[in-house]
Amino acid sequence: MKSISIDVENLTVAYNGKVALHEATVQLSSSSISGLVGMNGSGKSTLFKAIMGFITPRSGRVLINGLPVRHVQKQSLIAYVPQSEEVDWNFPVSVSDVVMMGRYGYMNLLRIPRTRDRRIVAESLARVQMTEFKDRQIGELSGGQKKRAFLARALAQQGKILLLDEPFTGVDVKTEKAMVDLLIELRDQGHTILISTHDLASIETFCDQVVLVNKTILAYGSTADVFTEENLTRTFGGVMPHQLRKQN
Amino acid sequence: MDMQSVWQWFVAPLQYEFMVKAVVVSAMVGLVCAVLSCYMTLKGWALMGDAVSHAVMPGVVLAYILNIPFAIGAFVFGLSSVLAIGFIKSKTRIKEDTVIGLVFTGFFALGLVLVSKSPSNIDLQHILFGNVLGIPDRDIVQTAIVSLITLAIILVLRKDLLLFCFDPTHARSIGLNVTALNYTFLTLLSLTIVAALQTVGIILVVAMLVTPGAVGYLLSDRFDHMTWIAIASGVFSSVVGTYISYHIDGSTGGCIVVLQTLLFVIAMIFAPKHGLLVRSSKRLNESP
Ligand SMILES: Nc1ncnc2c1ncn2[C@@H]1O[C@H](COP(=O)(O)OP(=O)(O)OP(=O)(O)O)[C@@H](O)[C@H]1O
Ligand SMILES: [Mg+2]
Numbered sequence: 288m289k290s291i292s293i294d295v296e297n298l299t300v301a302y303n304g305k306v307a308l309h310e311a312t313v314q315l316s317s318s319s320i321s322g323l324v325g326m327n328g329s330g331k332s333t334l335f336k337a338i339m340g341f342i343t344p345r346s347g348r349v350l351i352n353g354l355p356v357r358h359v360q361k362q363s364l365i366a367y368v369p370q371s372e373e374v375d376w377n378f379p380v381s382v383s384d385v386v387m388m389g390r391y392g393y394m395n396l397l398r399i400p401r402t403r404d405r406r407i408v409a410e411s412l413a414r415v416q417m418t419e420f421k422d423r424q425i426g427e428l429s430g431g432q433k434k435r436a437f438l439a440r441a442l443a444q445q446g447k448i449l450l451l452d453e454p455f456t457g458v459d460v461k462t463e464k465a466m467v468d469l470l471i472e473l474r475d476q477g478h479t480i481l482i483s484t485h486d487l488a489s490i491e492t493f494c495d496q497v498v499l500v501n502k503t504i505l506a507y508g509s510t511a512d513v514f515t516e517e518n519l520t521r522t523f524g525g526v527m528p529h530q531l532r533k534q535n
Numbered sequence: 536m537d538m539q540s541v542w543q544w545f546v547a548p549l550q551y552e553f554m555v556k557a558v559v560v561s562a563m564v565g566l567v568c569a570v571l572s573c574y575m576t577l578k579g580w581a582l583m584g585d586a587v588s589h590a591v592m593p594g595v596v597l598a599y600i601l602n603i604p605f606a607i608g609a610f611v612f613g614l615s616s617v618l619a620i621g622f623i624k625s626k627t628r629i630k631e632d633t634v635i636g637l638v639f640t641g642f643f644a645l646g647l648v649l650v651s652k653s654p655s656n657i658d659l660q661h662i663l664f665g666n667v668l669g670i671p672d673r674d675i676v677q678t679a680i681v682s683l684i685t686l687a688i689i690l691v692l693r694k695d696l697l698l699f700c701f702d703p704t705h706a707r708s709i710g711l712n713v714t715a716l717n718y719t720f721l722t723l724l725s726l727t728i729v730a731a732l733q734t735v736g737i738i739l740v741v742a743m744l745v746t747p748g749a750v751g752y753l754l755s756d757r758f759d760h761m762t763w764i765a766i767a768s769g770v771f772s773s774v775v776g777t778y779i780s781y782h783i784d785g786s787t788g789g790c791i792v793v794l795q796t797l798l799f800v801i802a803m804i805f806a807p808k809h810g811l812l813v814r815s816s817k818r819l820n821e822s823p
Contacts, residue, residue, distance in 0.1 A: 339707075339708055340707075341704070341707065357710070360707070360708055360709060360710035361710035362710070363709050363710065365708065366708070367704075367708045369704060372702070373704070374701055374702050375577070375701070378577060378700075378701050379577075379752065379755060379756050379757055379758045379760075379761050380697075380701060380758060381756075381757070384758075388698055388701075388702070388705060389709075391694065391695075391698065391709055391711075392709040392710060396691060396692075397691060397694070398694035398695065424756040440705070444709065
């Protein structure tokens with residue numbers, strides 16, 4: 288029996304009085320990849336932000352490995368890659384500077400990198416095939432390369448838990464394949480991964496579990512049990528997703 | 536101008552003690568302001584800098600009236616303005632730039648009223664435009680202490696402040712206290728303004744807080760290089776500006792800021808990568 292890494296209980300989140308997630312409950316076991324699926328505006332990004340504690344829920348709670356998320360963040364245990372980075376792309380930092388920011392939690396107050404930090408940064412860049420771009424200013428990258436740079440930062444953080452909000456959007460097929468292989472490798476090393484995606488066709492190829500959202504959590508559990516035609520119809524408001532119909 | 540006269544131009548004024556003090560103080564202030572200006576330009580806080588610098592006015596006046604160190608009065612009011620801005624922004628639906636404009640003019644106006652009704656004769660001119668050529672010793676000590684404290688804090692927190700400017704979301708997700716960093720940054724801003732008051736005065740402080748950073752930003756894509764360039768241009772214009780003001784018998788703050796702006800214009804035109812010349816020649820090459 289695996290232990291529970293991400294435990295969300297009766298979470299209700301509202302923006303300016305408008306409820307985006309209503310009494311969401313989900314439990315994700317450790318060492319697993321969970322696919323988060325739902326329509327635009329169904330509350331996927333909201334769930335990520337609420338798990339990270341960036342928005343205060345109206346009610347409910349989130350526990351990571353049985354602890355409040357602030358506690359887990361202080362140990363750099365949880366890495367989050369947002370759907371779109373809201374950073375200034377003209378900022379005078381290089382790709383490897385950005386990846387090094389994933390290591391700050393392990394450094395002393397002065398944040399002086401040690402050999403180990405440099406090695407991990409180099410490894411993380413290599414894992415997402417970004418080594419050749421390491422000295423580029425962060426804005427001088429393509430959209431997909433930017434995504435990979437921030438994924439490398441999350442890897443450098445070496446958190447046991449990875450939250451990835453649509454990492455495949457704007458990424459080419461070859462890179463997506465490489466990223467999936469990487470996620471599987473991380474899972475096998477004991478990482479817990481929650482990943483949102485609109486690519487329904489690939490879910491079954493790498494997700495152990497699926498979480499379906501539509502303003503609340505409709506269902507969650509093993510892919511075989513939950514990723515059914517009936518559930519997906521509910522998730523997508525009665526419209527059968529095209530990809531799935533093709534498979535059947 | 537031959538080497539001899541350049542030498543004379545720099546050395547001759549140093550026979551006066553007030554000039555030695557002025558050069559040392561303005562170099563120190565140029566340094567502190569340049570370092571902070573890198574973060575200020577990246578964070579986009581020019582308006583905030585302008586606000587805090589104006590808001591210290593009543594503090595300086597009260598300090599003179601009550602005969603306490605000007606640095607304490609200025610710091611207290613600088614910090615109160617920041618807190619007032621934060622409070623009003625979070626408790627009302629008014630947009631940030633409106634709140635900033637509202638708070639700093641309110642503080643500044645209070646300062647004006649205090650000056651006009653103060654029993655002791657306070658030189659408004661000196662508060663508004665600085666007076667580094669006539670800076671008293673106790674003010675030099677205060678400026679030096681404040682500068683050292685500010686530099687030390689920035690040195691220790693430089694990576695965290697940079698992360699806070701670049702990506703506060705990531706800062707939070709690795710457990711850094713972003714609210715504390717925000718207020719630390721604002722405290723550093725208040726301290727720097729206090730240090731620069733005597734040199735350039737309330738009105739021109741904001742130039743010291745953004746121009747060197749902007750010069751560095753145009754000339755480099757590396758934060759370290761940007762900082763060194765900002766320091767070089769900030770210290771250079773502070774020191775040379777002080778000399779020019781001595782020789783032409785003009786406003787010191789004015790000379791410093793004009794020089795700084797000139798450096799900015801040169802950088803803007805000639806910067807190797809982000810300059811106007813390179814940009815327009817690129818555009819010419821690209822168009823068929
Ligand atoms: N900052 C915000 N302020 C107000 N409403 C918001 C905000 N962010 C999201 N919402 C609303 O909350 C709901 C859920 O948004 P969310 O971003 O979680 O959707 P999503 O599932 O991630 O969608 P997508 O697939 O487009 O990324 C939407 O109705 C959206 O309009
Ligand atoms: Mg989203």
